[in-house]
Amino acid sequence: MTAAIHAVTGISNATGRPLVLAGVLRSPLTLQRAQVATLATAQASNGATWAEFGGNQARTHGSASRLLVEGQRANLLRNPRCEGAVIGTPGTLPTFWSFAGTLGLSTAVTGTGVEDGLAYVDIRFFGTPTSTGTVQVNHDVASPASDGQVWTYSLFSRVSAGSLANVGNATLAATAGTGTTNATYTLASATLGTTRRSATVTAAGGATSIIVRWRLAVTSGQPVDVSVRFAGIQLEQGPAASTPILPLAGSPASVTRGTDLVSATLSALGIAGNGRATLGWCGVIPQAAGAGASQTLLQIDGGDENNRYTVLNAAGGSVIRLQRGLAGATAQSDAGSMTAGTVFRLGLSIDGAGRAALSLNGGAPIAVTGGAVSGLAALRLGTTAAGLAAMFGETRHLHLLPFTIADARLGAFTAALPG
Template sequence: MAGTRSNNMKKLLLFLLLPLLAVAQLPRLPQQGQFTPSFVLDLTKGTLPSSFTCTRAGTATRFNALGQLETVAANAPRFDYDPTTYQNMNLIAPSEDYSGGIWSRTGSTVSQTAVTAPIAASVTLLTETTATSGHTLTGSNVSTAICTFSIYAKAAGRNFLWLYFGGYSGGSTWFDLASGTAVNVEGNVTAAIVNLGDGWYRCSITKKNAQNHSSVAANLANSSTATSYTGDGVSGILLTGAQLETGTVVGPYTKTTTLPVTTTTLATLKGLLIEDSRTNFVRNSEMVGAVTGTPGTLPTNWAIDQAYGSSTVRSRVAVVSELGITCVDIGLSGTTTTGNYLLVNPNGANYPCTVGQRLTFSVYVRLAGGAMGIGAKCGVQAQFFDSGNAQLSSNNSTEIDVPTGLTKLSYTTGAAPANATSCRFWIYFTGAQPTTVYTFALRFGAPQVEVGSFPSSYIPTTGSSVQRNADFVQTSTLNWFNPKQGTIVTEILTPIAANTTSNQGIFSINTGTATPRIDCRYPFTFFLNTTSISNGTGLASTIQRVSTSYRSTNYMAVSVGGGVPTTATPATYPTGLNRLQLGTLDGGASNALNGHVRRLYYYPTVVPTPYFRKVSQ
């Protein structure tokens, strides 16, 4: 009898521990143990199952796996990537320090400078000696693969840059940095030159044949054919960002120091982007009308409403591309004055608004050349006006240091005050000391003004405002769904902590109407018909999980981040549910998440509380 009782106690203990054991064995994807999902939707793999449909009238944008902004066709899902996580291969190391290591020089010297490059990189001045010889900078590298060699260059007394693959026949190209052209391309390479503004170019050569090369070189030349000449001892070229990669594409630059980067790391997938309809009221975000030159022409509708100082002169304009974004570089020079303030207006007119509305302005910006002085800051300024154009209020965003890498600034106004009919935004720069002599260039891209309390994905415009339509993703295949009880675990990523409406859809199981329904909303309210319960806190730009459970007789629960569940007894229970929609609510494209749905798991039962909490972590 004692042995039987002992065995029974062991069995009871094992039974009680089973849920915890299942949790202990749980991987990142909750698909093991006795609680196996009947439906697994993993959108971090970048595909939407064929049982789902995506509807969106018109195109929209996203960042792709190469970290580049691109346009997505109508009715195509937007799997959106984080462009800051992309890393291209670079088989050259070091890529910015040419004083030693793999680099050698003949008839030339190198010196570090304080010059600002079009990328976040240190700049070297390659200067010719007075020798009668080649004036070269050679990096040892051996490969039989088809490769592309690129480097950033700006004339500093010498206009001709000669690139070649050493030991590879017909592998040279001469670039004219004054005209921005490849003027002499030998037969076994192709060549390209990209204008980056402020006299900077990215020059590249690509091998046509998979034959051996022993080195790469960036050399000075005094003509479009010169390989040797008598130098003057002072002329040179500014260089940075040497890169060698396999293939024929010039990829984004990757800095190296002691070791090469031998593989390309694709950008991290955020998830399936689902947004509501928005309109970009900036009339010309794609820089139409801009003319590259000195001083050049600003994009149509753009204006500098207040200069940095009394003697400010616009010295140049250049249209460039970075991260796939069409940008304009605006160069300025002069002397700052007391209370210096630079206001750049990308629209040249006010934006319409109504009382109580919130508007959000966003733009990509960075220093593209020169220096603005110690303590220079930037931000966004917003002003509301009445119908007679009298100013009602003025507010500034939090200031940040002027970035050296392309950075998205955004600012959301407070509610438009009484009598407000319009609003105006400026990108502002300030902080330089008075009487400072300056020459610098600023880069701007993808400016956007939209109604709402947060910035959404970029909407290109070329002459008037453009509307992006809402995303709507759903499936009517619910053979995995248990109408009596179940547990739904959802993983999301949103750019904001909470919307002012607190009503952004995460998922909804419904009949194509607002009720009946089982749905979950950000920041984390769970509905069974009209009964709702909340749990947890929304976190901006943070992957979060929410667990929700229901039982038709008497139970509903929600847990966020492993927290103690909130539970309730629903007043009524939904029946006849026949579809699942992601990131929206009420059977249509309303109340969008305005963020990324990453994963959804469905268990056809109410799982035990320890497991329920664990899978929301």
């Protein structure tokens, strides 16, 4: 990284300061995350195993080992750990779970345990269906919902025994008033931690609640015998699934994971109140922004939204936008679009005189002018000053330079950032 900075800036001692290095948070950047009787999660570098994290613990996520920053979410399904199941035929389903129709098939709870860090239950479906349709599993009772709310249902599932002979697709089904979704997929035998599926629905038609069900298609008169392993059931308000949100073991309940608040004061970074500095960022946002909220990547502000420089993914899509606020008035310019799930790079340079420039993936910089020249106090990664408009994304690198890079060199600096 240092060699790249030297090459593109022409400044031999321009080492700068890594704030996130290979996904690891570096001082003076800190992370705070409130959560009570709740455990957050992240995927290990093997791309399969999931680990649990307490409050204020940074999470390095996935095979690329990036720092995870997510907003606040609640899991309304009370028993994602599949607790309370009793092995037997038929056995006892996990607490709060139930069948919503088995079409004449017999059922059994055949196993419980932990795979890839996920607590699971195995349910066997066997016999000859008396009619064509879907076997249905409820994970909980209906949850409150209202029109316009966007909800995402997710779980892990795989074949644990038997076969898919005479078995059709599995479906994640969600209903909220007249809003419905049915996300179908084919069960496989892959390792559990890699099998997560999700379905998103918008409540409509006077909705007062939302109910989610897992379904499996069968055909009348065609015998089946398949065992399915379930784990990590989740229902959250938002346009895409966030990482699994878990209650404490032995205490099934709907629980909330707080927002990841990552920040440092400018004084601790050696940056003046005019914000004069350059930031290089590299990472991934797994999903486009929902219609109702943008996703904040970087922000330098005075402690509120009135005076700030912000880089964000604009609401309703994948447009990367540079925005400045001065006494509450805003101006903005768009740098182009990112691709959800694909690594991209940002170079942000603030000149201390009210101008900021942004390069996306080494492209020609765009700029905003008329910004704050004093009173700036904090750098934030992944949220606004109010802790809103969270990134729900992953950062591999964040590098700070205590000076401005001219537009002519900013693109090259950005393109040289490590992936």
